[in-house]
Amino acid sequence: MPELPEVEVLRRSLEPYLVGEEVRRIEVRSPALREPLDAAELERRLAGHRIERLGRRAKYLLVDVDGGSTLAVHLGMSGRLTLVPGETPPERHEHLAIHLASGRKLRLRDPRRFGLAFALATAGVAADGPFAHLGVEPLSDRFSGTALREAARGRRGPVKPFLMDARTVVGVGNIYACEALYRAGIHPSRSVARIARARWNRLAGAVVEVLSDAISEGGTTLNDFRNGAGESGYFQVSLAVYGREGEPCPTCRAPIRRRVHSNRSTFYCPRCQR
């Protein structure tokens, strides 16, 4: 479900409600996510602590509490994190509820169970465990065409899976990889070894632009993305190619094509993208 823009929209929507809140208790209703939820660890690191800030690294939402711990949540494909009154009955596939001093609860629902939630020492976010291999943040000033070109050195294969590889740049999933390549006019099957400097620069610019546009429109809602208040986003109406196989390209009217890279659907315009 979520790529970087959706997680960022979620972060911004929850921040004003969560900062200053105190975590009362952790309720693990069903531990089976990609890694089993560790109720004892969540309780030990979070309960009794005050939430100081909400951050994001790649597609992880980070909830920092006082005392030096962080809750990391990854929504996988189908995860949804919402803030509701504490007495709200549990819903189907509600794995985790974090009960807050105000009486509300932050609940994580994830039907497909590809998501993750764990607590760790805040200092570990920079380099530990699941964060260790992550590449550059696309909305940071360390991201550029040069960064992409250098990441591509010694690599082979099509640019589209390269762009979705978190070692290259984080947060770019299937939708925004397709859209960025379209905006940059680069064919998704083009080999990374055959992209000139100017086109790397153009691609980096397109990545920043498409992610920023999506954030400002509240994210993309295809089936079930909602922000922390349960509201949907609007960027899906701005998608030029994703999910539009057979429809005319917004630029040249050629029918949008679909093909598969690494088991993921890729949508592109065969005329505008070379």
Place this chain on the structure above:
DNA sequence: CGTAGACCCTGCGCGC
């Protein structure tokens, strides 16, 4: 070493 494909899981929409 790198890349391509299978796989994890449930739900939904579509065609028959």
Place this chain on the structure above:
DNA sequence: TGCGCGCAGGGTCTAC
């Protein structure tokens, strides 16, 4: 109306 199939925004693991 009911059923089977294909597909879904995530990441990781294995085979080559």
